[in-house]
Amino acid sequence: MVSELVLFQLSSFCALIGMTLGWRGVMTKFAGFYDLPTAWNQVFWGIVLGGVYAVMADGLLFRPYYTTVISSDSVYTGLNIISLMIVALFASVFAHLLLRRARVRRGGSQPTSGWALGLAVGGMVAMVLMFRMFEFEDIFSVAGLANIALVSVVTPRAEALITARHGYMMLQGRRWGAVLRSAFWRASLLVALYFVVFQPLGWVFILPFLFLSSPSAETWIWESVPKEGRRRLRRLWAEQARSKQAANSPSVSMPAHLPGEEE
Numbered sequence: 001m002v003s004e005l006v007l008f009q010l011s012s013f014c015a016l017i018g019m020t021l022g023w024r025g026v027m028t029k030f031a032g033f034y035d036l037p038t039a040w041n042q043v044f045w046g047i048v049l050g051g052v053y054a055v056m057a058d059g060l061l062f063r064p065y066y067t068t069v070i071s072s073d074s075v076y077t078g079l080n081i082i083s084l085m086i087v088a089l090f091a092s093v094f095a096h097l098l099l100r101r102a103r104v105r106r107g108g109s110q111p112t113s114g115w116a117l118g119l120a121v122g123g124m125v126a127m128v129l130m131f132r133m134f135e136f137e138d139i140f141s142v143a144g145l146a147n148i149a150l151v152s153v154v155t156p157r158a159e160a161l162i163t164a165r166h167g168y169m170m171l172q173g174r175r176w177g178a179v180l181r182s183a184f185w186r187a188s189l190l191v192a193l194y195f196v197v198f199q200p201l202g203w204v205f206i207l208p209f210l211f212l213s214s215p216s217a218e219t220w221i222w223e224s225v226p227k228e229g230r231r232r233l234r235r236l237w238a239e240q241a242r243s244k245q246a247a248n249s250p251s252v253s254m255p256a257h258l259p260g261e262e263e
Contacts, residue, residue: 007134014152015127022119022156026217027112033229034221035109039116045098046120053091053121054128057190060087062132065194079191088187091121092166092179099167110167111220115160122159125193126152133197147200151193154203154210158189161213168220 027039060083095117098104104113130148138144162185169178196202225233 007131010134011127011130014130014148015123015156018126018152018154018156019119019123021153022122022160023116026160026221027115029218030112030221030225030233033225033233034112035107035224038103038107038109039112041103042098042113042117043120046117047124049091049094049098049117050121050124053087054124056087056090057125058128058132061190062129062194066132069198079194084187084190085183088183088190089179091186092182095121095163095166095182096170096175096179099163099170107224107226108171109224110170111164112167112224114163114165114167115217115221118160118163119156121163122156125159125190126155129155129193129197143200147196150196150200150203154206155189155193157214158210159186161210161217162186162189164217164220168223171223 061079065079095114098117099110099114104110130151133139133144133148133151136144139148162182166178166182169175169181192202192206196206222230
């Protein structure tokens with residue numbers, strides 16, 4: 001039996017990998033053109049909020065769910081809908097309060113701050129869930145490790161998408177609508193994650209939603225870039241596109257010997 005300390009280290013390591021992969025792509029594409037210090041500050045608060053949120057979800061939702069799934073004497077009734085909405089609303093309301101801080105609103109960086117905040121929250125949720133999964137008997141099989149890998153990568157990115165859209169809706173003036181929508185999607189994410197813990201084939205239905213919503217993240221992050229930064233970023237992308245096109249175009253080379261010349 002692996003010690004709990006080793007299991008905690010493994011789950012923490014996998015969660016950090018998922019957060020790192022979630023940062024790459026969207027945030028790195030706009031690097032230098034948004035408020036990076038504020039985004040990193042949100043990572044710290046996301047770890048705090050995510051830790052409390054993950055523990056609440058584990059105690060109020062996952063443990064009762066796990067007991068009913070593995071016990072032959074219990075009648076499966078699904079997740080407690082009241083507890084589910086309380087946990088999801090708790091995370092959504094506090095995420096809203098963090099995105100309403102003057103430091104975030106001053107530069108209109110709610111979407112980028114939301115992405116960073118969501119990555120940290122999702123990393124904590126994934127860490128606690130993977131800690132539970134590492135205690136399963138057959139988790140170190142190929143299917144079990146693949147399930148762990150998907151949880152570690154998908155959970156932070158899914159939370160980042162939810163919270164970045166929350167920040168984007170705040171920029172549009174839809175504050176309480178953002179809270180309610182985030183609570184709905186966060187509750188749906190928890191239900192989906194708990195389902196795939198025991199039924200990995202459920203990823204077939206989850207991953208398409210993630211892939212379809214990911215392109216919209218660039219639109220949300222774009223709103224956090226100041227107008228002057230947008231002009232510079234467009235010029236930079238145009239120069240990169242021209243350089244790439246020039247590098248890929250076939251070059252005209254002179255033959256070693258012109259026709260009619262002797263070797």
